[in-house]
Amino acid sequence: MNSQMLVVLALLISSMLALALATTRLAFETGKIDFRDVVELRERLCFDRSVFVNFKVFVFKEKHVLEICVENGCRRITIAEARIIAPISSSPLIEPVDFRERRELFALYSNGTHAGIYTGVQLEFTDGELIITYIEPERIGSTQRLVLSRELIDDIVIYVEDATILIDGEKIAVVNGFKKIRIRKVVLSL
8 A cells, every 4th residue: 555655646746846847848928028029920920820929919900991982982891900919028119100001911010118010901903903901800809829811811802993992081092994803801810
């Protein structure tokens, strides 16, 4: 009976020791991060579909109206802007560009105490097509995992001739001649 107790006690002690050593090597979330972490997160979002970070980010969503106007009227489509924010120790001051003027999908923002990524609208002109891409968060809240569902893109296709593209009432592009406009929503999952 004593030998069995010694084996159980030895297993218990070794398990506790292994757990103590393992937890010191795991990446724990920290309160405030470095600005370089936000820059790296932006780069990873540009090229990866799924990003895990060892700090908490907060995702917010703001709605906007995209209008495609032709001679006889406008087609209104509700689109979204995602804001991915984290508290930081220090950073340069980077004012956010207005959503209507932001032409990159992931733009950096920082106010000295918080930094983040604001999504925008990307316009791609080809010979017969204009592709408008935007990112919409599936939900809002805090997370350590961001997933871009590029294969689950929601496409709206509109054929126009001589159209004006507006966001929140401000002109962002003009289409001359006959064009196919494809509006792509990429979903950001938490």
